[in-house]
Amino acid sequence: MHTHPLQATVGFPRESGTDRRTILTPLLARALLGAGIDVIAEPGIGAGIFLEDKEYATAGVRFAAGEQVWAAPLVARYTCTDPADLSRLARGQHIAALFHAEGDIDLLDALRRCGATAWSYEFVAEDGRFPLGRPSGRIAGVQAVLAGAHTLQAPAGRGVLLAPVDGAPRASVLVIGSGNVGAAAAQTAAALGAQVTVLTRTQRSAADYQRQAPQGVRIQVNTRQNLLAGLAEADLVIGTILVSTYDTPPMIDHGDLEFMRPGAVIVDATCGYGPGYLPTAGPVQAPGDPPRVVAGILHVKIAVFPTLVPVTASAAYAANAAPYLVRLAQAALAGAADPAIEAARIASDGELVHPVLRAHARIYGMRP
Incomplete structure (x- = not known):
């Protein structure tokens, strides 16, 4: 003893x-x-x-x-x-x-x-x-955008730069969730110059997030209609909702990928247990693994972003x-x-x- x-x-x-x-x-x-x-x-x-x-x-x-x-x-x-x-x-x-x-x-x-x-x-x-999720959540949100920016590059990705360049259309980033991870992802993508849309769970969470949202970020409640519209125009989708159950209905399923642009990227930054809200992403990947390609959409699912810094x-x-x-x-x-x-x-x-x-x-x- x-x-x-x-x-x-x-x-x-x-x-x-x-x-x-x-x-x-x-x-x-x-x-x-x-x-x-x-x-x-x-x-x-x-x-x-x-x-x-x-x-x-x-x-x-x-x-x-x-x-x-x-x-x-x-x-x-x-x-x-x-x-x-x-x-x-x-x-x-x-x-x-x-x-x-x-x-x-x-x-x-x-x-x-x-x-x-x-x-x-x-x-x-x-x-x-x-409160103890704030630092790791912020790191995961920032790195999710950086990983997405890298994955968007050719030859596999859509070939879009998140930062603005004169004469080229602005990149579109959809962030699902407005908590620690989502807020950091939106801030990072907006700072790079992308057009950012954040989907929140409720009208109340939209109002709470509005007080800290970067200028120009579009905020919407995550209805089915808003989600499909956001997927259709997004070059990069960042999933930041924390799902830790095995019976959560999918938020983005295989059929939804058909609405997305070829070569677009989805980054799952929170990696819930089980299929969760993003079953098309498959199992968790290790840093450096190639993205999983499903229906022409590149998926990055990394649970250990903070270990890289x-x-x-x-x-x-x-x-x-x-x-x-x-x-x-x-x-x-x-x-x-x-x-x-x-x-x-x-x-x-x-x-x-x-x-x-x-x-x-x-x-x-x-x-x-």
């Missing part, structure tokens, strides 16, 4: 695999230490973003072997997607990370088996919003998450009542406790 000499301790192990990001930056370390929380980390925690151990030590971080870091009462990472990592935990410990476990039967099973209490950043909910992603995520991680540590280690943080609890004492994960477990025939 693990022993924890310092009960107000957060351990930061290195990320698994090739992911160069880290949630621990000197800024985050100072925020935790300022709240009276000890911080220990594996040596080389910031190597992937070119931060040396001495920069962490100056901020007050103590270094320890991986086994000791994993034995901390609260373990925090950027992501936790490898089920094997959870076997390093014991009942009574806590782990916080981006899990996105609802689409992964092996990870769901590992969360149950380890017996630890798990907190998933993406579910932190405050004032009806999910680890320096930017780590700095932005840690800065945004710092106050929430302090609160999470206080809730996990001291039992502080915090409804926003409690919303992020996904597993505890061998059971899945978050309704989204429990619903997916039932889809797989698992006991939550």
Whole structure:
């Protein structure tokens, strides 16, 4: 059984695999230490973003072997997607990370088996919003447009430049959704000079988005009529709605592709689980994979855009998450009542406790 000499301790192990990001930056370390929380980390925690151990030590971080870091009462990472990592935990410990476990039967099973209490950043909910999704959502939206701009080029793509050139018609970009990802995609496409249309879920979300929309962006409610009209004129379509169920009716199906221009591009920037709203996109692609061509339309479906810019992603995520991680540590280690943080609890004492994960477990025939 693990022993924890310092009960107000957060351990930061290195990320698994090739992911160069880290949630621990000197800024985050100072925020935790300022709240009276000890911080220990594996040596080389910031190597992937070119931060040396001495920069962490100056901020007050103590270094320890991986086994000791994993034995901390609260373990925090950027992501936790490898089920094997959870076997390093014991009942009574806590782990916080981006899990996105609802689409992964092996990870769901590992969360149950380890017996630890798990907190998933993406579910932190405050004032009806999910604040820890802002940095990664913005990065995904920006990169979706950049990926679309590249894919639009010949020989496979339509051959349209998103930036305006005298004598050529402006490119048309359709963004489906106006949340973190959609707003960033629309801002990026508009800054490049494209003609941008944003489809929102409701009239209320249209009014909310109007307050931050770049000048010239057209905003419409996502009716069937508006969607088909937008598809017909778009060179690039960016899908940014978060769909994480297997029974979501498709928003764009095979028949809809017939309305689109030959060589147009669809980028799925959120990549929900199951067929979701964009079944023609097929399975998730790895960065660098060629686009999937269906009915003459090029599809890009990448779920890991933030991993391609680890320096930017780590700095932005840690800065945004710092106050929430302090609160999470206080809730996990001291039992502080915090409804926003409690919303992020996904597993505890061998059971899945978050309704989204429990619903997916039932889809797989698992006991939550």
